[in-house]
Amino acid sequence: MRNFLSDIPFHLFACCILVKGYNRSCIYDLQRDDFEYIPNSLYDILKESKNLSFDALLSSFDQKEDKETLLDYFKFLCDKEFIFFSNLDSSFFPKYEIEFSKPYHVSTMVVDIDVFELAYINKLLDTIFKVKVECLVLRFIATTYENIIKVLKEFNDMPTRILQVLIDKNTSVERELVEGVFKTNDRVSLIVSSSDEEEYIDQFDRGVFFSTKRDIINEKKGITDIADFTPNLDLYMESNFYNTFYNRRVYIDRNGNILRYEGDTMTFGNSIDVELSMILQLPDFKKYWNIKKDDIQKCKDCEYRYMCVDNRLPIKTNNDIWGFDEECNYDPYQSEWKK
Ligand code: SF4
Incomplete structure (x- = not known):
């Protein structure tokens, strides 16, 4: 029938x-x-x-x-x-044009903050305004609730599309004070806090708060299961041209040093005295931006390759194509996840 x-x-x-x-x-x-x-x-x-x-x-x-x-x-x-x-x-019935362009020079900027220094925060804000940042992730390390509030107040009226807050295990924020963080800055849509206490999720009018036992600052998570994948138009288009994790990523550590990603060993000067817009032009800084999944051994054969935001660092293999030191948890040749 x-x-x-x-x-x-x-x-x-x-x-x-x-x-x-x-x-x-x-x-x-x-x-x-x-x-x-x-x-x-x-x-x-x-x-x-x-x-x-x-x-x-x-x-x-x-x-x-x-x-x-x-x-x-x-x-x-x-x-x-x-x-x-x-x-x-x-x-x-024309197909989608495969193209990718955005009005942002930085797709994700991760900034670690441990103290509140107004001069430094103002310099950061100036940098963010100049380079245009799509997603800003502020990671509060070994600091206080009061410092989080002071910093977030300064980050109101910023032109970023997304603002997320990560709080490490050495910074304690009482559950009843979390709403105050959301109220301090309208743009905060997500707060994740590492804690040895119970895991829970609180939904507020302005965003979501996760309390987790995971070490969100230092963990190298990689792709672990199918829950890591959600296709969307932006991601699909970007995946056709760029590495979806490293493309236009910037990491600024607690001392203001500019790096390409969390855990990078190469620094590109300090944000206090170097213009980030100049750093973004350097070939070494952009080294991983264009390494898309289609250029990487195994990933190029994977059906998830245009929705996968894997954060392992690609390395050049002997035969001059890209690969990884560590195996992915997914095997596209058997369609199986590691147990
Ligand atoms: S093989 Fe590559 S594309 Fe597939 S899930 Fe693993 S990292 Fe992602």
Whole structure:
């Protein structure tokens, strides 16, 4: 029984992107920020069929089993609303242009703060205004609730799109004082606090507070399971050209030193006396920005590669392509996660 228009050509919605992996493929639904797995055989059918109806496609298969499989595929595609039917030529339904541009010179700036020094904070603000930062992550290290409030007050009226606050284990913020942090700065949407106490989540009008036992400042998390993936249009486009973790990332440590990422061993001067806009031009500073998953051994065969924000540092392997020191927890050749 077919409950779709089997004699009219089918078309994939433009927001549904096919991504082929070694062992299986995915359809990323970039309108719903979701994805589904499909077998590579269905990927090939969708990739190769243009202006073809289900009935016409069905007639190209001889075996009864293949015909039944094709029918199952189409029921799935219709249920998930990945395809629609139209007699218009497919050129009337243009695909997304693969392009990426943003008005920000820095996508993520991570700043560690342990004391409140107005002159230093003002210099940071000046830098942020000049380079245009999309997401600012303030990490409070071994400091006090009072210092957090003082710093956040200064960061009101900033042109960043996202402001997140991380609090280390050596800074204690009482549960009943958390709302005060959100109220101090309208832009704070997320606060994560490391603590040996119980883990919990508090939802406030302005954002979410997580209390976790994880060492959020020093941990090297990597990709651990499927919960780490949420496809979206921005991420998909960026993944086609750049490394989604390292691209336009800046880390400023407690002493004001400018580095490329947390844990970097190369410093690029101090933010007090160096203009970040100049540092952003240096080839060494941009070394990892363009290393996309398609350039990395194993990742290039992975169906998650356009929604994966893996933070392992790519290294050049012997045969001149990129790889990692540490194995990913996911194996795209077996479609399995490490136990
Ligand atoms: S293999 Fe690469 S793309 Fe796939 S999950 Fe691991 S890090 Fe991400």
